Amino acid sequence: MLASQHRSVLDVLKGLLAESAAGNGRLVLVSGGLASGKTELLHEFSRIAAASGALLLSATGSLGENTLQAGMIDQLFHGAGLPAEVSDQVSRLIRRHTVTTGAPRHAEAEVVRDIGDVLLELSRERPVVVGVDAVHLVDGLSLRLLLYLCRRISSARILLIMNEWDLPQSTIPSFSAEVTRGFHHRIRLTPLSVGDIAEVLPPTMDPAAAAVLQRLSGGNPMLVNALIEDHRADPDDPIAAGAAYAQAVMACLHRWEPELLWVARALAVLGEPGSAGLIGGLAKINPKAAERAVEVLTEAGLLAGGWFRHPVAAAAVLDGIGAEERSSLHVRAAVLLYRRGMSTTKIAGHFVAADRAPEDWATGVLRDAAEQALAGNEVAVAVQCVELALRSVRDESERLAITKVLVRALWRVNPSAAALHLPLLREALEKGCLFGQDAAAVVRHSLWNGDVRTASRAMEALTATPDLLNVQTAAELHLTYQWFYGTSRGPHGRFDTASAWGDEARRMTSIWTHGDGEVALVSAENILQSCRLGETTLEVVAIAVLTLMYGGRTERATHWCDELIEEAVRSGALTWQAVLGAVRAEIAFRQGEVVVAAAKAKAALELMQAQSWGILIGYPRSTLLLAHTEMGQYEEGAELLQQRVPDEMFATLIGLRYLHARGHYYLATDRVLAAISDFQTCGRLMQDWELDRPMLVPWRSNLAEANLRLSRWGVARDLVREQIDRLKPIDLRTRGVSLLILAAAGGLAQRTELLREAVECLRTAGDRLLLSRALADLGAALQQLGEADEAKSLICRAMREAEICHSGVMPLRFSRSWTTGPVLPDAGESAEDPNSLGLSDSECRVAELAALGHTNREISRTLHITVSTVEQHLTRVYRKLGVKSRADLPPVLTPSDRRASAGPPGAGSRAKPGMRGIAQ
Structure with missing residues (x-):
């Protein structure tokens, strides 16, 4: 599949073939960038030359044979179907050279002359085409043979075609100077243009894709063909870069100089463009060689602007490096970047990629990078950095510093994992070595897991050294206590909250203590305006949103909750997503959106494992249980209640919510005494805690x-x-x-x-x-x-x-x-005798829907019964009520229409199973 550029070159070569056949030998030098199509062009012309009757002698230089003397000569004379005596004669001459290696240069010149004369003799019988691909990789003796021919083909019927790389500087300068001294034809292949690529596109591809392919390949024919092959494998994606493209990239790199592969690997490991010094240092070559290699790779269409044209290329190069070598390269990259004073984030990224940090200074770099990642809400990056640092640290004070960052990072994605590192922080707090939010974190984690004793000890340590907390952290800690225990319990009076933060916190919680709705709502908005993920305690944000909800501002509560969840999603903070998702589910339920509430509660629960929720697991489960109950999904509710909750939960507000939801489930399933027990327990606890x-x-x-x-x-x-x-x-x-x-x-x-x-x-x-x-x-x-x-x-x-x-x-x-x-x-008034009508539950439901104008088919779909069943129910209803059609049905059938007996006031019937209570 040749483009128009190659076809015009073939026309030129055909003309030169005709001239050489007439006794005017010609020398042609074909140059071009790496994988620019030189080999394909030579192969295509070789077929044309062979078809014309010319004798075709061809050879290819290679890195593996450029030290093997006469390697190209051997290819020329043993792969063309020459008579055996000719091949044997050349073989003897080569052996003579091998035997006389180290003799005076005139002996080598004689061998070259004798082999050249054999070729000149062959041209007297018929035209000869000598095609040498990758001449820059040919051995020394073979190059001298080519020079011998160049000086003698002007009157011979020989067409000598040599392909070479178009490099910034020649790899064989003396040979190039000698060859170009005489008359020769120079043909340079340039990258394929958009028009060239459009000509070779298969019919299934949009012609507009040619521009994209040119951008991805740089006009490299090998890469263009690979991209077209990937398209055939995935026709739905016209510009897919897949396996064929990746293989072509690696094929290009492995067939060239090793420095090019080293530089490509260095770039892939760096993950971004770099200076010649940095690339050379990583590839272990001098900067000039690295700069030259980048130019070659750019000309070849692999790079653009110092970086790979497509991510698949970078991935293919990385995948081609063994795990151990890749790790070493990343460590070396980290060291080089450190010496150049680069950012700790970049340096740490290489240590993480290497999965080891052997340098003494590495743990400090990793910790600093983790702090920056947390500030930018890149939680996963922070966790990776500090976990590696913790494996590498030797100094105990540095271990504490790293653990603080790790706990803060893990809290956002996996609270149960964060809890594993709390003992070291608790010990540091008791020694007075922990300050600010790190000190408060010990209390928060303990409360989250229902460990009140540890939380109390931590609070005592903080009380002993009040300067450990600033005013905002102290206020947030107060609110955290209230999230779990309400406004009547917690560390009241232990901190000076006479500050803007403390005042706003008190005013916000006044909605429960004094019913100061407007004041509390303004403070909640102020706090939410000032909160950003990672800078504010999660419980504070949740309380502020719930304050808006309880204060009747459900639209604002929804707005803030959704906005904060979106921010948590962007930063990967699963804990924030889960807890705020549970808050959002409660908001939906209180708006009457029971299906939405169930979906959001389920989604929140699925974000974290049960152990990561701690005692807070009862919050989303309570909302989900209320929603199941409201929708009549009693089996799902029963399954939910079978899942264990921590005993410590029942000493918190979360436990009150759970008892409330469970009581409603019991009431709906006609377990009235069990419901009363739960509701009474709620009342007793709320009165005991002064939270009534x-x-x-x-x-x-x-x-x-x-x-x-x-x-x-x-x-x-x-x-x-x-x-x-x-x-x-x-x-x-x-x-x-x-x-x-x-x-x-x-x-x-x-x-x-x-x-x-x-x-x-x-x-x-x-x-x-x-x-x-x-x-x-x-x-x-x-x-x-x-x-x-x-x-x-x-x-x-x-x-x-x-x-x-x-x-x-x-x-x-x-x-x-x-x-x-x-x-x-x-x-x-006298009560009507219900036995005079005697409608069943199902008959009542069918009759009510019919009275409201629903068709039999609509009633069937709504109640999940057959149309025939609907018709039978209506027939019995008409008979019992003494009416002739649905137009005569009353819109509502009261409980006195039931078969159940209606006793006097104070002795009414019990509700039948399946009747729901008010989910408050």
């Missing part, structure tokens, strides 16, 4: 809901009213939940008023799931009061809200999604 704030865990409304299941109406009302009295004005969501349950525990006359207020609270709070239930319950109450139009509108709106929340997961019957007993009549 419904905004954190509304245990009273939880417990009230469970008591409704046992028909303890008065107890339920008292609990809810006590909770409402303790609510802060900012906590509209908990107020809405409380009103929902209070409405369920009261009579019909008060119910609508309570539910209307609940709807308004939940709408403002932004929880669409609880809002859908409040709307449905309000619709049911209005239906009983005979206000059918408004009731139907509310039910439809509730259905839409629920469908949005569940993303296609159909909630159970609204009017019983949380109700624990029959609708209580007002004084003087």
